[in-house]
Amino acid sequence: MRSLRRLLPILCLPVLALPVLYGAAALALGLLPAPHRQPMLGQPTVPVYLMSNGWHVWVALPARADKEGTDWGAWLAESSLGERLTEGDYVAFGWGDRDFYLNTRRPVDFRPGLALAALLGRGPAAMHVMRVPEAALTGSEPKPRRLEVDTLQYRALTAYIWAGFARGGDGRPQPLPEPGFGLDDAFFEATGRYSPFRTCNEWIGAGLRAAGLKTGWWTPFPYGLMQGG
Numbered sequence: 001m002r003s004l005r006r007l008l009p010i011l012c013l014p015v016l017a018l019p020v021l022y023g024a025a026a027l028a029l030g031l032l033p034a035p036h037r038q039p040m041l042g043q044p045t046v047p048v049y050l051m052s053n054g055w056h057v058w059v060a061l062p063a064r065a066d067k068e069g070t071d072w073g074a075w076l077a078e079s080s081l082g083e084r085l086t087e088g089d090y091v092a093f094g095w096g097d098r099d100f101y102l103n104t105r106r107p108v109d110f111r112p113g114l115a116l117a118a119l120l121g122r123g124p125a126a127m128h129v130m131r132v133p134e135a136a137l138t139g140s141e142p143k144p145r146r147l148e149v150d151t152l153q154y155r156a157l158t159a160y161i162w163a164g165f166a167r168g169g170d171g172r173p174q175p176l177p178e179p180g181f182g183l184d185d186a187f188f189e190a191t192g193r194y195s196p197f198r199t200c201n202e203w204i205g206a207g208l209r210a211a212g213l214k215t216g217w218w219t220p221f222p223y224g225l226m227q228g229g
Helices: 002-031 080-084 098-103 112-119 134-138 151-164 200-210
Strands: 046-052 057-062 089-097 125-133 145-149 185-189
Touching: 046 089, 046 151, 057 125, 057 151, 057 200, 080 125, 080 185, 089 098, 089 134, 089 151, 089 200, 098 125, 098 185, 125 134, 145 151, 151 200
Parallel strands: none
Antiparallel strands: 046 057, 046 145, 057 089, 089 125, 125 185
């Protein structure tokens, strides 16, 4: 028993080192820019924003862009949110563990069991979609990160977001029965599962990389997204 007690601190070292290694990798890879490109010269660009509350990031696209854009109101027509979108609005998309999203609506609702279940990928994901007036983006604090994307980048980013929705038999997004945080947001069925390596923020980062936009190699935390890699 005495020998086991002496060995216990040594045996625990790898476990205790995991959070440190994870944080160091997230910091280094979040700040290291992944391959990206500038918008093509002579092409019109669309402004896209990254919004953060300090721990979670959403990507916001125009509700109705020009000819090459997407009418998100039509895409989300099966939900009450689609009816509320107007010409000058943006639509913000976030992805995450469904149970954690729905049961942690306030800081006081946080439960370690919910967080652990999310990290283990035990449950399905959900897409959180919000209506954001343009004035809220340009005048909000902290300042969102603005990206100018060309047509090809915009198409790649929207295709990535589409793929994040788990669609019904009619090919449309499936709203969840649970309400959003207010009148201007809603939850939808989503694809994939949350994990320590595919967090809500890394879901955004993967979409930016797929579109050739500047971000970190791996972005489990917001700074790799909001600093531009």
